[in-house]
Amino acid sequence: MNQILFFAGLREQAGEESIELDMNGRSIGELKETLSSRYAIDKVKESMAAVNEEFVQDEEIVKDGDTIAFIPPVSGG
Amino acid sequence: MGEKYWISDKPLVIQEVVDLVTRRNAGAINTFIGTVREFTKGKRTLYLEYEAYKAMAEKKLEEIGEEIKEKWPDAETAIVHRVGRLDITDIAVVIAVSTPHRADSYEASRYAIERIKEIVPIWKKEHWEDGEQWIGDQKETTYGIPAKGDA
Numbered sequence: 449m450n451q452i453l454f455f456a457g458l459r460e461q462a463g464e465e466s467i468e469l470d471m472n473g474r475s476i477g478e479l480k481e482t483l484s485s486r487y488a489i490d491k492v493k494e495s496m497a498a499v500n501e502e503f504v505q506d507e508e509i510v511k512d513g514d515t516i517a518f519i520p521p522v523s524g525g
Numbered sequence: 526m527g528e529k530y531w532i533s534d535k536p537l538v539i540q541e542v543v544d545l546v547t548r549r550n551a552g553a554i555n556t557f558i559g560t561v562r563e564f565t566k567g568k569r570t571l572y573l574e575y576e577a578y579k580a581m582a583e584k585k586l587e588e589i590g591e592e593i594k595e596k597w598p599d600a601e602t603a604i605v606h607r608v609g610r611l612d613i614t615d616i617a618v619v620i621a622v623s624t625p626h627r628a629d630s631y632e633a634s635r636y637a638i639e640r641i642k643e644i645v646p647i648w649k650k651e652h653w654e655d656g657e658q659w660i661g662d663q664k665e666t667t668y669g670i671p672a673k674g675d676a
Contacts, residue, residue: 456576456648457659496671498646501581503671517578517646521661524575524582524606524647525559525618525638 450510452479453517458491471516477506479516495520529603530586532577532647537607542619545603551623555630557638559618561611571652575608575617578646582606585645589637592673593622596636597629604637606647617649644671 450471454462467487471479476497484490495518497504503519510516529545543554561573590602606618620637624630641647650659 453578455578455646456650457661459576460659498578498581501578501584503644517581519578519646520648520659522642522644522646523649523660524577524645525641 449512451515452483453515454489455517456520458489458495458518458520461491462487462489470512471510471514472512474510475506476504476508476510476516479510480506483518491520492518528583528587530583530590531605532579532582532586533605533607534609535607537605537616537619539616539619542603542605542621546601546621546623548601548623550599550625551601552625553627553630554621554623555627555634557618557620557634558616559638561613561615561617563613565651568653570613571654572613573611573617573652574650575606575611576648576650577606577608579608581646586641588644589640592640593633593636597624597633600624600629600633602633602637604641606641606645608647 449468451466451468453466459465480492483492498517498519499508499514543556546554563570586604593600593602601623603621611617620634622630622633648659650657
């Protein structure tokens with residue numbers, strides 16, 4: 449199972465801070481597709497992704513237990 | 526706390542950050558203090574709300590410290606960023622860099638704030654009289670992994 453985290457505008461669009469999905473063996477790109485088509489969370493497409501707190505590309509393959517976070521454009525400072 | 530890079534939901538104390546980099550072989554300590562501005566392009570901000578992916582944000586702040594160490598080996602850096610509701614003039618971020626000579630402390634401090642705006646998962650929501658919006662001023666325009674510091 450995988451925990452998927454949403455922040456800022458993405459969290460508001462999702463209506464949740466996190467959801468659980470089994471994405472074992474699938475890519476971040478596929479997860480984005482699933483979230484935008486099945487859950488209508490289309491802001492994931494403009495977001496970066498992090499697996500276990502490190503930025504990754506869409507090609508990254510998710511393993512069981514990985515925590516995936518979607519990072520919309522940041523604005524710290 | 527204990528570490529030199531952290532996210533806090535309490536008002537920031539500048540001296541605490543400065544103390545973390547104070548040492549005998551430093552000839553300069555540069556501090557950058559980011560505060561909440563009232564007007565942006567003529568539009569009045571009432572207050573801001575900051576949110577962070579805390580674990581990753583602290584890790585990325587530490588990574589910025591490591592990048593600084595590579596570029597300016599004699600530098601010591603400490604960074605704290607606040608989250609939660611901040612009013613006008615409140616302190617959102619404090620960066621302290623100590624170096625043996627002043628020029629490096631200015632440059633490294635500037636480097637730290639620019640990198641924060643690129644790679645640290647922190648977001649601010651502007652609240653105005655007529656609405657609110659999450660702001661994204663990420664400098665990264667191409668989609669993907671943010672570039673390494675030396676890119």
